[in-house]
Amino acid sequence: MKKEEYYNLGRKLTKEERKELFKEYKETNDPELRDILIEEHLYIAEILSKKYSGRGIDYDDIYQVASIGLIYAIDRYDLSKGYEFSSFATPTIIGEIKKYFRDKGWTIRVPRRIQELSKKINDAKVHLSQEYQRTPTINDIAEYLDSTPEEILESIEASKVYSPQSLDVVYDSNNDDKEINLSDLIGEDERYFDKIEMKDFFEKLMEDLNDVEKTILLDRYFNKKTQVSIAKKLNISQMTVSRIEKKVLDKMKKEIDKTTKV
Incomplete structure (x- = not known):
């Protein structure tokens, strides 16, 4: 099937047609074929973007990053490896989204020392809460970090400009007395996509x-x-x-x- 025919189909490509298109793109690097492949698989970027929306960064920005990740995946995908494109593209796109969250989290540039102190404060909260069996005070944290209450307050106030919340922020667990970091929760929705990847893996293995x-x-x-x-x-x-x-x-x-x- 020639690329002109793809434009006139008026429907989504079948699995075999997509494979044929990937094979042709691998051989020719035709940018028009690349555009078709992007259009055919934008739904993956959309699904993943929705999974990471509502965390302090606009959906449109996340979708744009996810789309870039999709393009990277299309350029790197090797059909001869035998795996479905969705299995290959998902971790690539998620990686780009997470990198964007790390790079763009601080919406206002604050001094490096404040960022580093903010992390130490969150670590101190965990340690002191366990030691004292209560929420530590500003003075507790300052003494533990060999700092001043003013510096602790400055860092806490500065950290409020961090969007989304710092991955080191601590939450109480609903199930027990332990505390968990936001970093422990990020990406938990990816289990669905892990299942997609494992499904493709098992289907190939079964053959x-x-x-x-x-x-x-x-x-x-x-x-x-x-x-x-x-x-x-x-x-x-x-x-x-x-x-x-x-x-x-x-x-x-x-x-x-x-x-x-x-």
Whole structure:
């Protein structure tokens, strides 16, 4: 299919058509093909941008950064690796969004010493709260950091211009007495996208497994069956099930190692 035909389809491309387009773009570096690929996959940037909106930076800015990440992913994607583009693009786009949050968090430039002191204050709050079993006072923090109350107050006030909130800000946990940092929460919504990536990974892996290997993998790790029950089902020994399971896991490990090097 020629690129002119893509413009006249009036619909989204099929999975096979997108693969064909990626292959053609890899060979020609045609900027028009690149534009088509960007348009076809902007939905990924939109989904990820929504996941990170409402955290102190305008959605439009996040979407713009996500779109740039999408372009990077399109330029770097290698169809021959065998993985779906969404699996490759998602971590690339998320990385660009997180980098933007780090770089643009301080909406007003404050002195480096204030930024560094702000982090120390947050760390001190965690330590002193655990030690005193109460919220530490300004004087407590100042004494702990060998600083003055005025400097502590200055840093706290300056940190209010940080948007989104500092990744070191501390929250009380609803489930127990522990405190958690905002950094522990950022990206938690990414679990959905991890599932997308793992789904593509397992689909590719399954293509290389025979029926017995597929049955053992699915029953062991998705249906939570024992090796003994699987052995009875397949009419083979438990030792054979164990051997095949180990073989499949070794194959998975090699595939994961290759993926992390992409």
